[in-house]
Amino acid sequence: MIAALRELQARFPGLASIGRNAAHFVTGEWAEVLLRAIYAIAISRFLGPSDYGWWSYAFSVSAICINFAAMGSELLLPERIGKDREAALPFIETSFAVRLLLLSAFGVLMAGYALFGATETMERLALLVLLPTVLFRGISNWLRLAAIGFEQASLAMRPMVMVRAAELVLGIGLVLTGANLLTLLALHGLSWLVEVAIIMPRIRKLALLQLRIRRSELSDVVRKGAIIGVASGLTFLLFAAPLILLKHYSGDIAAVGQFGLAMQLSMFAVMALQGVLTAAQSVLSRAVAREDERARYFGLLFLLGCIVLAVPAWFGARWLGVPVVTWLLGEQYRMAGELLPICLMLAISVLMANGYWQLLVIHGRIAAGAVVNLLSVLLLAGTAASMIAEYGAAGAAYAAILAGLLRSVLLVIAGTLSGRQKST
Numbered sequence: 001m002i003a004a005l006r007e008l009q010a011r012f013p014g015l016a017s018i019g020r021n022a023a024h025f026v027t028g029e030w031a032e033v034l035l036r037a038i039y040a041i042a043i044s045r046f047l048g049p050s051d052y053g054w055w056s057y058a059f060s061v062s063a064i065c066i067n068f069a070a071m072g073s074e075l076l077l078p079e080r081i082g083k084d085r086e087a088a089l090p091f092i093e094t095s096f097a098v099r100l101l102l103l104s105a106f107g108v109l110m111a112g113y114a115l116f117g118a119t120e121t122m123e124r125l126a127l128l129v130l131l132p133t134v135l136f137r138g139i140s141n142w143l144r145l146a147a148i149g150f151e152q153a154s155l156a157m158r159p160m161v162m163v164r165a166a167e168l169v170l171g172i173g174l175v176l177t178g179a180n181l182l183t184l185l186a187l188h189g190l191s192w193l194v195e196v197a198i199i200m201p202r203i204r205k206l207a208l209l210q211l212r213i214r215r216s217e218l219s220d221v222v223r224k225g226a227i228i229g230v231a232s233g234l235t236f237l238l239f240a241a242p243l244i245l246l247k248h249y250s251g252d253i254a255a256v257g258q259f260g261l262a263m264q265l266s267m268f269a270v271m272a273l274q275g276v277l278t279a280a281q282s283v284l285s286r287a288v289a290r291e292d293e294r295a296r297y298f299g300l301l302f303l304l305g306c307i308v309l310a311v312p313a314w315f316g317a318r319w320l321g322v323p324v325v326t327w328l329l330g331e332q333y334r335m336a337g338e339l340l341p342i343c344l345m346l347a348i349s350v351l352m353a354n355g356y357w358q359l360l361v362i363h364g365r366i367a368a369g370a371v372v373n374l375l376s377v378l379l380l381a382g383t384a385a386s387m388i389a390e391y392g393a394a395g396a397a398y399a400a401i402l403a404g405l406l407r408s409v410l411l412v413i414a415g416t417l418s419g420r421q422k423s424t
Contacts, residue, residue, distance in 0.1 A: 027157070033268040035164040039171055040264055043184060045329050046175040049257035054181060056260025057247055058126035060240040061113075065106035066138045067236040071098060071221065072228025072361075077142070081149030088149075090214040094221050096142060097213045103138040107131055122181075129182050132189035136196050143199045150206045159198040167191040227366045231357075234373035238350045238380060238403055239267065242396035245384040250392070255335070259393045261325075262339035266317075266347045299415050302355030303408075310348045317341035335393065342397040349404030356415030368414045376407035 044052045077095055080088045114127035140160075147156035171184055243263060247256045317340045325337030360369045380403035387395030 029157075031157075031161045032164050035161070035168050037265065037268050039164075039168045040261065041328055042168075042172050043175055044257070044261050044333065047181060049254040049332055051181045051257070053247075053253035053255070053257030053260060054122050054126050055185070055257075056243055056264070057123070057253070057256055058130050058185065060243050060260075061110065061127060062130045062134050062137075064233070064236060064240050065110050065134050066103070066141065068229060068233035069099065069102035069106045069134075069138055070141070070229055070232060071095075071102060071225035072232060072366075076221075076225060076228065076361075077145045077149050081146070091217045091220065092146065093212055094214045094217040095225075098218075098221050098225070099138060099142050103135050107134045110134060125182055126185060129185040130189065133185075133192055136189065136192035140192050140195045140199065143196065143203050146203050146206070147199070152206060155202045155206075156199050159202075160195055163191050163195045163198070166194075224366060227370050228361060231366065231370035231373045234370070234377045235350065235357075235407070237377050238400050238407070239263070239347065241377070241380060242346070242384065242400045245381075245399075246388060246393055246396040249385050249388045252393075255393045258333065258335040259339055259343070259396060261329075261333060261336040262343040263346070263397075265336075265340060266343040299353070299356035299359050299412070303352050303412065306348055306352035310345070310352075313344055313348075314341050317344050339393060339397065342394055342401075346397045346400045346404060349401050349408060353408035353411035353415075356411045359415050360411070365414065369411065372407055372410040372414060375410070376403040379403045379406055 043055070047055065077092070080091045110127055111131055114124045118124040118127065144153075144156040144160070147153050167187060171187055174183055174187065243256060243260055246259055247253065250256075321340035322334060322337035325333050325340065329336070357369050360366065380399050383399040383402060384396060387399040389395070391398060
């Protein structure tokens with residue numbers, strides 16, 4: 001067995017690096033998943049479906065802002081660092097400066113909507129209180145990506161777990177003493193500030209990061225990042241928009257809370273798979289750069305892995321969703337248990353072709369991915385109203401599943417054609 005593992009490592013030297021980096025990242029991700037799951041269960045029980053609906057809605061809006069502000073750094077940053085760490089410093093600094101500018105801009109847009117577009121008082125207050133989260137979570141996400149690019153994921157993941165644990169303890173303590181929704185939202189923003197304060201000095205030891213824009217890199221950051229950023233933001237809309245559309249078309253904030261809880265639990269189940277993709281980015285970019293033929297099978301392997309995991313996950317959610325959710329949270333959340341298998345399929349339908357999307361980015365075929373994601377979002381927007389009218393909260397998930405499947409099929413086709421062209 002040991003000899004076989006050594007032979008495998010000799011034949012595929014990148015696997016060891018992927019394995020170590022992915023192990024740290026995925027372990028941290030799953031620790032965060034566990035802590036956030038406990039936290040979500042605790043606060044949803046105390047807040048009730050309606051207030052939890054506002055919690056989910058506000059988080060969806062803020063997360064959309066953070067994802068569009070990323071400008072493709074979730075793929076570009078590990079890729080550039082993975083190719084050449086020393087030469088990547090100007091790109092790293094420019095990426096960070098652009099991230100801060102965009103987070104500030106989206107924060108202003110979110111504040112403007114809260115003040116002048118929100119129609120309900122709680123909606124307005126929740127969005128305003130979450131403004132610090134947009135800035136500090138956006139920065140923290142960038143720092144995690146930099147650590148992964150340097151293949152030092154543990155530098156970011158260990159503090160992240162500590163901060164999430166502290167938020168869990170403090171948040172539960174606050175709800176037990178009668179804290180309201182807005183207090184918990186403020187605590188969440190504070191937790192991201194603390195995380196940034198801990199991780200930033202660690203990243204600066206790997207790269208003497210300065211807040212400046214390098215003209216030599218700005219074009220690359222903006223040109224490639226804009227297309228990838230829009231494409232990634234559109235992908236995230238497939239997760240977040242169903243909840244927002246459900247609120248818009250139904251007006252039932254309690255149903256939004258039920259859907260939000262089911263969606264959050266479903267996302268927890270697939271976060272580790274996305275963690276593998278992120279951790280593999282640096283090594284995968286090097287494999288493509290040296291024209292390693294085996295790299296083109298990465299998308300297919302990830303797709304098959306998602307399908308294999310989806311089957312038992314769906315049956316588990318179908319059989320255990322309602323009993324477990326109602327046991328933990330009471331009969332008031334029965335709908336969330338019923339929605340769990342549907343939302344799980346939504347998450348996997350969107351995620352399963354991301355390996356192909358990753359390869360398209362590395363090969364420079366980012367426009368194809370952006371078009372695919374746009375078509376998928378348009379399908380979601382075009383079917384959501386009728387689906388929600390027909391099936392209620394489940395209809396929002398059905399519309400997103402159709403969009404996710406369309407995205408996956410088109411990405412597989414585009415990724416396969418790109419790989420064949422590169423091989424010839």
